[in-house]
Amino acid sequence: MVTQDKIKYAEELSTSISYLENLGYSNIKADFEGYESPKSYHKKGSDIDVTPDIVAEKEGRKHIFDLSLKSEKPRLLKSKWLFLNTLSQIKSYRFRLITMKGHYKFTTETIDAINLDTVKLLKI
Numbered sequence: 001m002v003t004q005d006k007i008k009y010a011e012e013l014s015t016s017i018s019y020l021e022n023l024g025y026s027n028i029k030a031d032f033e034g035y036e037s038p039k040s041y042h043k044k045g046s047d048i049d050v051t052p053d054i055v056a057e058k059e060g061r062k063h064i065f066d067l068s069l070k071s072e073k074p075r076l077l078k079s080k081w082l083f084l085n086t087l088s089q090i091k092s093y094r095f096r097l098i099t100m101k102g103h104y105k106f107t108t109e110t111i112d113a114i115n116l117d118t119v120k121l122l123k124i
Contacts, residue, residue, distance in 0.1 A: 001053055001067040002076050006031065009069050016067060016098045017054060019124055025056035025063065041083070050080055054098075064088055068099040068107040068121070078114045085116060098122045 001009055013032050020028060029038040031051050038055040042048070054065040064084055071077050081097070088095035097119055099107040104123070111119065 001069055002071050002073050002080070003049075003051075004073065005069065005071055009067065012069060012100055013053060013067060015100075016065070016124060019098075019122075020054065020056055020065070023058075025058045028054065028056045030054045041087070048076075050083055052084055061094060062091075063094040063096060065096050065098050065122075068097045068110070069103050070106045074110060078110060081110075081116060081119070082114060085119060096120050096122055098124060100124050 001013070006013070010032070013030065017028060017030055017032065017035070029036045031037055031053055038052050040049045040051040043050065052064045053067045056063050056065065064087070066081060066084060068077075085095050087093070097107060097111075099121055100123070107121065111117065
């Protein structure tokens with residue numbers, strides 16, 4: 001989710017965190033009140049910071065989750081997903097997208113547009 005959408009989709013983020021806790025994820029860091037914020041990455045030469053929505057661990061492996069919800073800035077969202085996917089591959093993490101009812105079509109179209117077919121979706 002893009003920074004501008006964080007306030008708009010706070011309830012969805014809270015639901016996603018609860019869902020991951022129920023699945024057995026631990027050491028959850030989220031860009032949400034009451035949780036430690038995950039590490040941010042700064043894009044050189046610009047004022048853009050990329051922060052994953054949720055970072056958690058399960059069975060000793062780190063997982064990066066990003067919420068896939070309709071956005072006013074799909075181009076920024078696409079570049080964020082490509083960066084997080086590349087980072088996950090380099091560091092042997094797992095990258096997943098979390099989507100909810102009403103956002104499936106947007107998510108699949110966006111994934112197809114950037115050829116990110118290897119990413120798994122968690123549908124809540």
